[in-house]
Amino acid sequence: MDAPPHANRTHSNDALFAYTLRLGDNCLVLAQRLSAWVGHAPALEEDIAVANVALDMVGQAQLWLALAADLEGQGRNADDLAYGRDAGAFRNLLLVEQPNGDYAKTLMRQFLFDAWHHPMLVALAASSETRIAEIAAKAAKEAAYHLTRSRDLVVSLGDGTGESHDRMQAALATLWPYTGEMVLADPVDEALAVTGAAPDLATLAAIWSDAVGATLTEATLVRPADGYAQRGGKQGVHSEHLGYMLAEMQFVQRAYPGGTW
Amino acid sequence: MYAQQIKTGARRLKSLAEMEPQERAFQEHVDAGSKIEPKDWMPDGYRKTLIRQISQHAHSEIVGQLPEANWISRAPTLERKAILLAKVQDEAGHGLYLYCAAETLGISRDQMLEQLHNGQAKYSSIFNYPTLTWADVGMIGWLVDGAAIMNQVPLQRCSYGPYSRAMVRVCKEESFHQRQGYDSLIKLCRHGTAAQKEMAQDALNRWWWPALMMFGPPDGESVHSAQSMAWKIKQNTNDELRQKFVDQTVPQADYLGLEVPDPDLRWNDARGSYDFGEIDWEEFHRVLGGDGPCNRQRLEDRVRAWEDGAWFRDGLMAHANKKADQKSLGRADAA
Ligand SMILES: [Fe+2]
Numbered sequence: 001m002d003a004p005p006h007a008n009r010t011h012s013n014d015a016l017f018a019y020t021l022r023l024g025d026n027c028l029v030l031a032q033r034l035s036a037w038v039g040h041a042p043a044l045e046e047d048i049a050v051a052n053v054a055l056d057m058v059g060q061a062q063l064w065l066a067l068a069a070d071l072e073g074q075g076r077n078a079d080d081l082a083y084g085r086d087a088g089a090f091r092n093l094l095l096v097e098q099p100n101g102d103y104a105k106t107l108m109r110q111f112l113f114d115a116w117h118h119p120m121l122v123a124l125a126a127s128s129e130t131r132i133a134e135i136a137a138k139a140a141k142e143a144a145y146h147l148t149r150s151r152d153l154v155v156s157l158g159d160g161t162g163e164s165h166d167r168m169q170a171a172l173a174t175l176w177p178y179t180g181e182m183v184l185a186d187p188v189d190e191a192l193a194v195t196g197a198a199p200d201l202a203t204l205a206a207i208w209s210d211a212v213g214a215t216l217t218e219a220t221l222v223r224p225a226d227g228y229a230q231r232g233g234k235q236g237v238h239s240e241h242l243g244y245m246l247a248e249m250q251f252v253q254r255a256y257p258g259g260t261w
Numbered sequence: 262m263y264a265q266q267i268k269t270g271a272r273r274l275k276s277l278a279e280m281e282p283q284e285r286a287f288q289e290h291v292d293a294g295s296k297i298e299p300k301d302w303m304p305d306g307y308r309k310t311l312i313r314q315i316s317q318h319a320h321s322e323i324v325g326q327l328p329e330a331n332w333i334s335r336a337p338t339l340e341r342k343a344i345l346l347a348k349v350q351d352e353a354g355h356g357l358y359l360y361c362a363a364e365t366l367g368i369s370r371d372q373m374l375e376q377l378h379n380g381q382a383k384y385s386s387i388f389n390y391p392t393l394t395w396a397d398v399g400m401i402g403w404l405v406d407g408a409a410i411m412n413q414v415p416l417q418r419c420s421y422g423p424y425s426r427a428m429v430r431v432c433k434e435e436s437f438h439q440r441q442g443y444d445s446l447i448k449l450c451r452h453g454t455a456a457q458k459e460m461a462q463d464a465l466n467r468w469w470w471p472a473l474m475m476f477g478p479p480d481g482e483s484v485h486s487a488q489s490m491a492w493k494i495k496q497n498t499n500d501e502l503r504q505k506f507v508d509q510t511v512p513q514a515d516y517l518g519l520e521v522p523d524p525d526l527r528w529n530d531a532r533g534s535y536d537f538g539e540i541d542w543e544e545f546h547r548v549l550g551g552d553g554p555c556n557r558q559r560l561e562d563r564v565r566a567w568e569d570g571a572w573f574r575d576g577l578m579a580h581a582n583k584k585a586d587q588k589s590l591g592r593a594d595a596a
């Protein structure tokens with residue numbers, strides 16, 4: 001009997017599906033958070049910048065979720081995944097669903113994420129899975145810009161006035177427990193790392209830690225001690241915040257089923 | 262319009278013969294269709310009128326982000342979310358070009374914002390209406406951006422160079438917005454469910470009259486309007502533009518299968534235009550005066566964004582100053 005076409009792979013489509021969902025959900029959830037600032041940001045230039053980053057993230061979410069839907073093979077599309085899943089089926093990191101807080105917290109969340117997201121996408125651009133590599137290569141260019149922006153703002157505000165420094169430091173302390181999850185490998189990460197479909201998270205952890213450390217020093221901010229890393233988002237166990245976000249995001253689709261938009 | 266009822270400071274129009282040589286040269290330059298640039302001499306009234314108009318226009322773009330941003334988080338598909346984000350981002354960009362254009366006349370962006378926040382400067386009455394359903398987003402694109410285009414296309418020929426050039430960029434994007442808004446209504450009305458079409462009709466019922474009010478009251482004997490026209494800041498009367506808008510828009514409503522909420526609306530063969538009903542100018546003045554459904558909310562949102570953001574702007578400024586000091590210290594050391 002002929003071997004099935006995917007017999008040489010050690011990971012299943014399920015793992016790939018789970019992995020692309022994570023990538024897509026991170027983008028979607030963060031875009032949703034950022035959107036809330038549009039029209040309400042501290043300066044006109046920030047209204048524009050925050051909309052721009054959110055727009056990039058929606059675009060990336062569309063690509064990842066379309067791929068996820070395809071891998072799943074159940075006839076769903078990206079919108080079905082975005083608008084039809086309950087919180088427990090979302091696979092984003094806890095970090096990106098954290099509430100906006102003040103603009104300091106929003107920027108710090110963005111920086112901590114970008115410092116992981118950019119090297120992650122650069123590594124994924126070399127993925128053994130062509131479709132992942134293609135999306136990652138495109139997204140990495142946008143992420144490079146996001147990282148430059150959020151990094152510069154963290155440095156400026158950390159080393160700005162007493163108040164801006166204190167706000168950034170407080171934001172860092174609040175968000176730090178949610179950063180560990182980004183580089184904590186679970187069986188899905190491990191399965192994909194073995195085949196070269198995804199990077200080894202230990203390598204990524206070092207890149208992230210160095211980049212964040214250097215930026216915080218330049219920003220005159222104190223790096224918090226590593227404590228217990230909050231986790232669960234990648235497996236679908238979220239904070240209380242996500243359900244409210246989805247209730248808002250999915251409202252129109254749920255109130256008008258079967259519509260054409 | 263985005264700038265409604267702009268005062269010019271004029272009591273009556275001067276003839277060329279009555280003008281001092283400098284003002285006469287200015288007026289002849291304008292009459293010949295040439296542009297006035299920031300460094301050129303200009304009458305004080307011309308400068309003040311433009312500052313009023315351009316800043317009001319800029320404020321409208323900025324406040325105008327709010328009713329649409331209200332639906333970004335609830336946009337029904339990822340594509341619609343992306344389109345709406347891009348549109349609202351464009352509007353903020355329009356605000357930015359317009360503030361820059363006004364700054365060439367000798368006022369700072371901070372001064373203009375102060376005037377917005379303390380209620381001294383106005384913005385378009387239209388943004389004081391609420392966006393209650395997803396169909397309102399399409400309605401704003403179709404009607405509000407559509408009305409804005411009617412007004413802004415002639416402004417591309419405005420006598421003041423920086424304003425006319427800003428309008429050229431803005432107009433391209435506005436027509437894109439208008440098409441996207443209309444396209445989303447086509448989806449609701451021609452491809453959607455009965456409930457979706459009902460949502461669109463309800464939105465048209467609420468937005469039609471406020472959209473017509475955007476053009477402002479009839480110019481009548483307004484000396485301000487005559488003065489703005491003589492200065493080529495304004496090119497058409499409010500009623501001309503409103504009529505053009507109605508004539509363009511009614512057939513589009515027909516295509517959607519929506520009913521324009523005006524029992525007096527009918528085609529007039531003799532005029533080659535639609536006749537339409539009386540606009541409730543009392544409502545217009547009430548909304549412009551501060552008692553529209555959302556005036557307080559819109560202004561509060563903008564003031565809160567500005568006040569809550571003070572630490573951010575101060576922080577960036579402080580950092581930039583530190584860097585500049587280090588640079589000059591470095592230069593002193595090297596010397
Ligand atoms: Fe605009």
Ligand SMILES: [Fe+2]
Pocket residue numbers: 352406434435438
């Ligand atoms: Fe627009």
